[in-house]
Amino acid sequence: MKVVIAFGTKPCTIKMAPLVKECQNRGHETYILYTGQHWSPNLYRELFDDLELRYPDYNLKCGEESYSLVQLATNIMMRTEHILKELKPDMVFTHGDTATSMSVSLAANLSLIPVFHVEAGLRTLSKEPYPEQLNTRISDAASDVYFAPVEKNAQFLRNEGFPESRIFVVGNTVIDIAKWAAEKDANVIEKYGLKKPLIYFSIHRRETTMNQERFSGPVEAILELKEYNFFVSMRPGTRAALEKYGLLKSLEDAPHITIYDSIPSYIETISIMKNCDAILSDSGSMPEEASAMKIPFMTARYVCDRPETISGGSNILVGLEKDSIIQNVRKVMDDSEFRQSMVDATSPYGDGDTSKKIMDISEKLFEEGNLLTFEKEVTEKNV
Numbered sequence: 001m002k003v004v005i006a007f008g009t010k011p012c013t014i015k016m017a018p019l020v021k022e023c024q025n026r027g028h029e030t031y032i033l034y035t036g037q038h039w040s041p042n043l044y045r046e047l048f049d050d051l052e053l054r055y056p057d058y059n060l061k062c063g064e065e066s067y068s069l070v071q072l073a074t075n076i077m078m079r080t081e082h083i084l085k086e087l088k089p090d091m092v093f094t095h096g097d098t099a100t101s102m103s104v105s106l107a108a109n110l111s112l113i114p115v116f117h118v119e120a121g122l123r124t125l126s127k128e129p130y131p132e133q134l135n136t137r138i139s140d141a142a143s144d145v146y147f148a149p150v151e152k153n154a155q156f157l158r159n160e161g162f163p164e165s166r167i168f169v170v171g172n173t174v175i176d177i178a179k180w181a182a183e184k185d186a187n188v189i190e191k192y193g194l195k196k197p198l199i200y201f202s203i204h205r206r207e208t209t210m211n212q213e214r215f216s217g218p219v220e221a222i223l224e225l226k227e228y229n230f231f232v233s234m235r236p237g238t239r240a241a242l243e244k245y246g247l248l249k250s251l252e253d254a255p256h257i258t259i260y261d262s263i264p265s266y267i268e269t270i271s272i273m274k275n276c277d278a279i280l281s282d283s284g285s286m287p288e289e290a291s292a293m294k295i296p297f298m299t300a301r302y303v304c305d306r307p308e309t310i311s312g313g314s315n316i317l318v319g320l321e322k323d324s325i326i327q328n329v330r331k332v333m334d335d336s337e338f339r340q341s342m343v344d345a346t347s348p349y350g351d352g353d354t355s356k357k358i359m360d361i362s363e364k365l366f367e368e369g370n371l372l373t374f375e376k377e378v379t380e381k382n383v
Contacts, residue, residue: 002088005030007034012100016118018180018355035104050264051266078107084113092104094108094117101117114372120157122306129301173355196229201280217325225329228256233269234262279297287306
C-alpha cells in the first residue's frame with residue numbers, strides 16, 4: 001500500500017507516531033505529510049526527535065505562513081492537493097479535530113482519495129471546543145473509514161448516517177505511545193523541582209483564552225489553592241492571555257506555582273504526569289492518558305469531548321468558575337474515598353494495541369478494494 005499519514009500539531013504528532021511506525025514496520029510505502037500547523041522547534045523537530053520519529057517527507061509550513069484560521073485551512077488544502085497529485089496514494093490517514101485534519105480530509109476527498117479518520121466521532125453536541133467541533137465534524141463528513149476510540153464515538157457516527165460497515169471501535173493510539181513513553185527513564189523531579197502534593201495545570205482552549213471571565217477563574221483558583229503545588233505548562237496562547245489580563249506576574253510570584261513553557265519532550269511530560277497527584281486542564285488528550293496512568297483528572301470546561309472518562313469515573317467536569325474549581329480540587333485531593341474511586345476507574349481506550357488494529361483493518365479493506373463507495377442501487381433511506 002502507498003500510504004500518506006497526515007498531521008500537523010503536537011498532540012497529533014504524538015498520537016500518530018505509533019501508527020507511522022506500525023505502517024513502516026509492515027513494509028508499506030509510508031509518507032509523512034506534516035502541515036506545520038504547529039511550527040515552533042519545541043512543537044516540531046524536538047518533538048519528533050523525542051518520539052524517535054523520522055522527519056516528515058513533506059513539511060507544508062502552513063502555520064508560520066498563515067495569519068488566520070481561514071488562511072491556515074486554505075493553505076493546507078491547496079498545498080496538500082499538490083502533494084496528493086504527485087504521490088497518488090492509496091489512502092490518506094488524518095487524525096482528530098484539528099484544522100489539519102479538516103483541511104487534509106477535504107483535499108483528499110475532493111481528489112477522490114480514500115480518507116481514513118483516526119479518532120473519529122468526537123462530539124460534545126455543542127459549538128465547544130471551538131473550532132475543534134467544527135473540524136472533527138467536517139473531517140468525518142469527508143472521510144471513508146472511521147476509527148472510533150470508544151463505542152460512544154461510533155454511535156455518534158451511526159446516528160449521523162455514516163455506514164456501519166466503515167465504523168470501527170479500536171481504542172486510542174495515545175495509549176500506545178503513552179505506554180512506550182512511560183517505560184523511558186526521565187529524571188524530572190530534580191530537573192523541574194517537583195514537590196508534593198502536586199497538580200499539573202494547563203489551560204489553552206481558544207474559547208477560554210479569548211474571554212477574560214472564563215480564563216480568570218482557573219488562574220485565580222490555583223493562586224488561592226496555596227496548600228498544593230502546581231506545575232503550570234504554558235502554551236503561547238496561555239502566556240499571551242495571562243499578559244493581556246494582567247495575571248502573569250501573580251503566577252510568577254506565587255511560591256507554590258512553577259511555570260514552564262511547553263515542554264518539547266513527551267517522555268518528560270508523561271513522567272511529570274506520573275509524579276502528579278491530579279491534573280487540572282482543558283486538554284482533550286490528557287484525560288485519555290490520565291485514565292491509563294490512574295491519575296485523577298479535572299476538566300476545566302463546560303463540555304467534554306471525552307465523556308467516557310467522566311462516566312467511567314476517572315475525570316470530573318469542574319467548569320471554569322473559581323469557586324467550583326477550588327471545591328473540586330480539594331475534594332479530589334483531600335477526600336480519600338472519592339480520590340480512590342477515580343484512581344480505580346478503568347481506562348476505556350484499550351491496551352496499547354490500537355495502531356495494530358488500525359493497520360489490520362486498513363490492510364483488509366485495501367485487499368477487498370472499493371474504498372470509495374457510492375450508491376449502487378435505488379435507496380430511500382433518507383426519505
